[in-house]
Amino acid sequence: MTIVEGRWTGPIWDTHMHLDSRGRGLAAAQDFANAGGTHLCLVHKPGFPNELPESLDAVKQAYIGTLDMAAAVRREVGIDVRVILGPHPVVWEKQIHTLGMEASTQLHLDSVALALEYCAQGDAVALGEVGRPHYPVSEEVWSAANEQLETVMRMASKAGFPIQLHVEDAGAQTNEELSILCDRSGLQRQRAIHHYAPANVAVDFTHDLSSSVSMGKHSVSTLLETYRNCTSTWTMETDYLDDPSRPGAVLGPKTVPKRTHALVSALLDIEGADEVEELMNHVHRIWPSALYGGI
Ligand SMILES: [Zn+2]
Numbered sequence: 369m370t371i372v373e374g375r376w377t378g379p380i381w382d383t384h385m386h387l388d389s390r391g392r393g394l395a396a397a398q399d400f401a402n403a404g405g406t407h408l409c410l411v412h413k414p415g416f417p418n419e420l421p422e423s424l425d426a427v428k429q430a431y432i433g434t435l436d437m438a439a440a441v442r443r444e445v446g447i448d449v450r451v452i453l454g455p456h457p458v459v460w461e462k463q464i465h466t467l468g469m470e471a472s473t474q475l476h477l478d479s480v481a482l483a484l485e486y487c488a489q490g491d492a493v494a495l496g497e498v499g500r501p502h503y504p505v506s507e508e509v510w511s512a513a514n515e516q517l518e519t520v521m522r523m524a525s526k527a528g529f530p531i532q533l534h535v536e537d538a539g540a541q542t543n544e545e546l547s548i549l550c551d552r553s554g555l556q557r558q559r560a561i562h563h564y565a566p567a568n569v570a571v572d573f574t575h576d577l578s579s580s581v582s583m584g585k586h587s588v589s590t591l592l593e594t595y596r597n598c599t600s601t602w603t604m605e606t607d608y609l610d611d612p613s614r615p616g617a618v619l620g621p622k623t624v625p626k627r628t629h630a631l632v633s634a635l636l637d638i639e640g641a642d643e644v645e646e647l648m649n650h651v652h653r654i655w656p657s658a659l660y661g662g663i
Contacts, residue, residue: 371645376632378648379663381407381656382624383580384452384497384532384563384605387437388413391610396621397441397449403622404629407448407652409660410438411496411532411563412483413610414456420463427455427479435491450660451492452532455479460516461501461509473516480520484527493660495524496532497563503536514549521553521560530559530659532580539566540573547575558600561659564607566590570597578659580605583627584619592634595647601655604628628652 370378382400385408387393400408412434414420421427431453438449455476463472486492498520500513524531535542543562550557557576565579567590579602581587595602604627606619628648635644657663 369645370649371632371636371641374633374636376628376648376652379406379652380404380625380628381409381603381652382605382608382621383409383561383603383656383660384411385409385608385621386411386413386610387441387608388610388612389433389437391612393437393610394440394444396608396610397445397447400621400625401445401447403625405447405621405625407450407656407663408441409450409452409494409532409605409656410434410441411452412454412456414459416458420459420466421479422463422467422475424475424478424482427475428482431482431486435486448663450494451486452494452496452660453483453486453492454495454498454531455483456497457499457501457513457517457534461505461513464509469512473512476516477519477523480523484523484529487527487529494530494532494561495520496561497534498531499534500536502534518549518553521549521555525553525555525559530561530578531555532561532563533577534563537564537566540575543573543575543577546577550577559659561603563605565602568594569600569602570594571599572597574598574600576600578602578655582607582619583623588627588631588634591631592638601650601658603651603656603659 438451441449460476550560561578563580564582567581567587583604604624606623609618
């Protein structure tokens with residue numbers, strides 16, 4: 369039994385967190401562990417705003433920084449860390465204005481290929497965050513972003529790794545457009561994980577993409593309304609940024625454990641303990657294991 373006296377005692381997985389050696393770093397990971405967190409996806413952090421890598425070598429150094437951070441968390445905090453590497457779509461858009469469209473796109477695709485090499489070697493488990501700008505851009509940039517994303521999806525599908533998507537927030541329409549890109553590129557929809565996803569996990573909203581749900585305040589009630597209509601997979605995330613200049617801009621590292629307990633306690637009012645256990649076993653073990661490697 370993993371529900372003991374109304375409390376989930378199984379694994380707790382945050383599927384999208386950033387850590388920065390100049391931020392709280394290991395201390396933030398320790399907070400997560402102290403709150404009951406056991407597994408995390410450490411997502412590569414782009415050097416916003418003024419440390420954007422301008423060469424593949426600089427990208428490689430930055431990837432190595434993320435891999436080193438993961439190793440330090442495993443060693444010092446003792447939790448399971450899976451690394452997700454990739455070039456951020458906002459970096460690509462910013463660099464169109466400094467490097468030009470052609471060079472920026474080339475660097476982006478080369479960075480994708482490099483991330484997939486780390487995946488193939490077993491040092492990383494997925495590509496991300498990739499996607500498209502979340503703010504309005506010119507029609508030319510938008511169409512280039514979509515073309516590029518389709519290429520990135522094709523590369524990931526060919527390499528056999530899932531991707532975490534950073535995209536705009538236009539609700540079901542965003543997911544529908546992404547599902548079309550998935551189908552065209554050969555990437556299984558479930559292996560395209562909408563990161564920072566709204567808590568609506570019903571199929572008419574997700575279009576069968578997987579959701580890494582942002583576990584803000586109202587996420588629990590929306591999950592309760594929609595989880596029965598999910599035909600894909602969903603997990604929980606904070607998108608903790610670990611940026612000392614923006615404290616409180618995002619959810620803190622203890623949020624996923626906290627909301628897991630809140631969700632379990634609300635579920636136990638409407639479902640039997642066995643059903644709740646089965647659902648949480650999917651959210652924190654079966655689904656993330658299928659995407660990021662077994663536990
Ligand atoms: Zn992120």
